[in-house]
Structures are given as structure tokens and as C-alpha cells.
Amino acid sequence: MADEKVRSSIDAARDPAQPVLPxxxxxxxxxxxxxxxPAVYIATWITLSSSVIVFNKYILHTAKFEFPIFLTTxxxxxATFMTQFLARFTTxxxxxxxxxxxxxxxxxxxxxxxxxxxxxxxxxxxxxxxLSVAFIQMLKATTPVAVLVATWGMGISPPNMKTLxxxxxxxxxxxxxxxxEIQFNMTGFLYQCGGIIFEAIRLVMVQRILSxxxxxxxPLVSLYYYAPACAVMNGIVCLFxxxxxxxxxxxxxxxTFTLLANASVAFLLNVSVVFLIGKTSSLVLTLSGVLKDIxxxxxxxxxxxxxxxxxxxxxxxxxxxxxxxYKLGAEKLRxxxxxGGMMWGEFGQRRPAARKLVVFGLALSCIFLxxxxxxxxxxxxxxxKYFSIGxxxxx
Numbered sequence: 001m002a003d004e005k006v007r008s009s010i011d012a013a014r015d016p017a018q019p020v021l022p023x024x025x026x027x028x029x030x031x032x033x034x035x036x037x038p039a040v041y042i043a044t045w046i047t048l049s050s051s052v053i054v055f056n057k058y059i060l061h062t063a064k065f066e067f068p069i070f071l072t073t074x075x076x077x078x079a080t081f082m083t084q085f086l087a088r089f090t091t092x093x094x095x096x097x098x099x100x101x102x103x104x105x106x107x108x109x110x111x112x113x114x115x116x117x118x119x120x121x122x123x124x125x126x127x128x129x130x131l132s133v134a135f136i137q138m139l140k141a142t143t144p145v146a147v148l149v150a151t152w153g154m155g156i157s158p159p160n161m162k163t164l165x166x167x168x169x170x171x172x173x174x175x176x177x178x179x180x181e182i183q184f185n186m187t188g189f190l191y192q193c194g195g196i197i198f199e200a201i202r203l204v205m206v207q208r209i210l211s212x213x214x215x216x217x218x219p220l221v222s223l224y225y226y227a228p229a230c231a232v233m234n235g236i237v238c239l240f241x242x243x244x245x246x247x248x249x250x251x252x253x254x255x256t257f258t259l260l261a262n263a264s265v266a267f268l269l270n271v272s273v274v275f276l277i278g279k280t281s282s283l284v285l286t287l288s289g290v291l292k293d294i295x296x297x298x299x300x301x302x303x304x305x306x307x308x309x310x311x312x313x314x315x316x317x318x319x320x321x322x323x324x325x326y327k328l329g330a331e332k333l334r335x336x337x338x339x340g341g342m343m344w345g346e347f348g349q350r351r352p353a354a355r356k357l358v359v360f361g362l363a364l365s366c367i368f369l370x371x372x373x374x375x376x377x378x379x380x381x382x383x384x385k386y387f388s389i390g391x392x393x394x395x
Contacts, residue, residue: 041276046292048269053296054303055262057133065254067246068125069238071262076231078263079270083224096221106225109205114229116202121230122237123195130188133300134308137293138177139192141319144326145170146200154204169322176315182307219273290320 059065087093101110127136145167152159178184206222217225251259276288297316300306348355 036279038279041272041279042288045269045272045276046288046295048265048272049292050296050299052262052266052269053133054299055265057303059254059258059262060128063254063258065250067238067242067250068128069122069234070242070246071259072121072125073231073234073238074259075263075266076227076234078260079223079227079267080231082267083220083227086220087224093221093224095218096224099217099221099225101225106229110225111229113202113205114226114233116198116205117226117230118233118237120195120198120202121234123191123198127188127192127195130185131192132181132183132306134297134306135177135181135183135312136192137296137300138174138312138316138319139189140196140293141170141316141323142174143196143199144323146196147203150197150200150204151207154201154208156204156207163326166326167322170319170326173315173317173319173322176318177312178315180309180311180315182309220270223270290323294320 056071059071060068065071083093087096131139148163148167151157178189297308301308344355
């Protein structure tokens with residue numbers, strides 16, 4: 001059976017290039033002082049985001065609960081309940097009172113966005129039935145390109161060939177990664193492309209509605225408005241697709257506590273996004289998302305035994321480099337490289353032995369990765385006997 005995976009309604013908030021829920025920052029203000037070190041918020045977000053994916057993988061694949069749309073609907077229902085609870089008994093969502101939300105605005109703005117949100121979730125969920133987790137993470141790198149094209153197509157901003165050239169490296173990298181995919185499936189590929197397109201349209205619609213100052217919302221307030229509409233829409237789709245096959249035996253087999261814990265982790269992911277942006281910035285969220293996606297690729301190799309070829313790794317590296325360049329720009333990159341060079345030089349002056357040890361360790365790691373990648377070719381009679389890193393890296 002093909003690998004099965006579902007992207008939860010809030011997992012997409014982890015996507016480095018485009019969070020599912022709209023993220024905005026107050027202009028001309030610096031991040032508020034953090035009570036903990038920023039690394040704590042970054043590590044918490046990466047842990048929760050990755051845990052949602054691994055948890056969903058366990059439920060759908062290991063526990064054989066083969067109802068991804070129902071699982072996503074359950075996440076949205078739980079998120080609806082929790083946001084309503086927080087709005088009535090805490091002050092966390094008090095900022096929603098500043099949003100001039102009326103019934104007419106909700107129907108004209110929130111519901112259409114919810115439609116595309118549900119379509120992106122459904123397509124994304126289906127893709128995990130055909131493609132590996134690692135390959136899907138690679139395809140998701142093209143989301144900024146889709147958002148950019150959708151922005152031009154919907155008239156939000158005029159086309160810019162220079163910007164298109166900057167993001168072309170992302171496309172080139174993903175094309176190379178696709179050529180190296182061992183378990184390529186056209187049906188899953190088309191589902192994932194559909195999910196990316198629908199998500200890009202949704203994000204542009206969110207950008208349009210948030211262009212005025214009165215509609216500024218943090219991710220948790222956005223979830224407060226989107227979750228009910230999306231839960232209803234996904235529930236309707238589930239009713240006509242998976243509900244007839246779902247029985248209480250399936251629910252009891254995976255465990256009600258497991259489903260509750262799964263939805264709780266997914267909801268905590270949204271809370272962690274609010275703290276991460278509030279204590280740092282949305283740029284930190286973007287760069288943390290890049291790191292998270294890399295870790296997920298390795299996690300899929302070790303936990304789910306998804307094969308990744310060296311060609312894929314090379315193409316994905318190009319895509320990630322293009323993503324960082326598109327997000328930061330040439331000037332910022334030069335500034336960061338300059339600062340990094342100065343810090344590296346100062347570190348070498350203070351601890352020359354430690355710097356030599358770091359260089360030696362990096363070189364040794366590179367040699368190790370190359371050798372284990374070539375192991376299935378150089379010694380197939382040995383690597384075929386047991387599961388190894390070389391088998392995960394592929395041919």
C-alpha cells in the first residue's frame with residue numbers, strides 16, 4: 001500500500017513560504033521582548049509542526065485509519081471548539097473585537113476563502129495516498145511561485161520579470177528533484193499541484209481582504225473565523241466520500257484518546273505560531289520553516305523509510321537556496337554572509353582548535369553522506385541484506 005499521509009488544517013501554517021493562516025506584522029514596530037530565548041519558540045514550533053505530520057502518519061498508516069478527510073474535519077471541529085472556548089473564557093482572542101466582522105462580510109470574504117482552503121486540504125490529503133512524505137515536502141517548495149503568479153493573475157500586483165527570475169531557481173530545483181523521485185506517481189503529483197494552486201489562490205484572497213488596516217488578524221484570530229466554515233465544508237465532502245465507510249470500529253481501533261491527542265497537538269501548533277511571530281518575526285517563521293522541511297525529509301527517510309536519491313537531494317538543495325534568496329534578497333544575504341564571516345573569524349581567533357574541529361567534522365560528514373549514498377551501487381550484496389542509510393538515500 002502506498003504511503004498515506006494527511007496534511008492537517010493547521011499543518012500548513014508550518015510551510016516556510018506561505019502559512020495557511022494569514023500572518024501580518026505591525027509596521028514600524030520591533031518585536032516585543034521575549035520572556036524566553038527566541039530559540040525556545042523556534043524549537044517549540046518546529047517540534048509541534050513536525051509532530052503533527054508524524055502523528056498523522058502514524059494514525060493513517062500504522063494504525064490503518066484510512067480516512068484523511070475525516071481526520072482533517074476532526075481537526076477543524078476541535079479548533080472551532082477551542083477558539084470559541086478561548087474567546088469566551090480568556091483574553092487571548094480579544095483582538096478579534098477590533099475586526100469589523102459582520103454576517104455579510106463573513107459570507108463574502110471568509111466563506112470563499114474557506115472554499116479554497118478546503119479544496120487545498122482535500123487535494124493535499126489525497127496526494128499523501130500516492131507520494132512519499134519527502135517528495136511532497138519538496139513539491140511544497142514551489143508554493144511561493146504559485147502565490148506570486150496568482151498575485152499577478154488576480155491583479156494584486158503587476159508582473160515583474162526580475163522577481164520571476166529570482167523564483168525560477170525554486171522551479172528548477174523541484175524539477176530536478178522530481179526527475180530523481182523513485183516512487184513518482186502522476187495521480188499524486190496532480191493532486192499535490194492542485195493543492196498548491198488552491199492554496200495560492202486562498203492566500204492571495206487573504207492578502208486582498210487584509211490589505212486594509214481594520215482587518216489585521218493574527219493566526220489564532222484567523223482560525224477563529226475560518227475553522228467553522230472550513231469544518232462545515234470539509235464535513236460535507238466527508239459525508240459524500242468517506243462517511244459511508246467509516247464505522248465506530250475504526251474509531252475504537254485507533255483510539256478516541258489518540259484522536260483527541262492528535263487534534264490537541266495540531267491546535268497547539270497554531271498557538272505556537274502566534275507566540276513565535278509575536279516574540280520574533282514572520283521572517284524567522286519563514287526561515288524556521290525551511291529548517292523544519294529539511295528535518296521532515298530526513299524524518300521521512302528514517303521513520304517511514306522513504307527513499308531519497310542524490311539527484312533529489314541536489315534538486316531540493318537548489319530549491320531551498322532559491323527560496324531563501326527570494327525571501328531575503330541579495331542585499332540581506334550579503335549582509336548576513338558578511339556578519340557570519342566576521343563571527344567565524346572571531347571564533348577562530350578565540351578558539352582556533354575548536355574551529356579546526358568543526359571544519360573537520362563538516363568535511364567528515366560530507367564524505368560520509370557521499371559514501372552511504374553510493375553504497376547501494378558499490379556494495380549491493382551487503383546493503384540489500386539489511387535496512388541502512390544507504391538504502392534510504394537511494395541509488
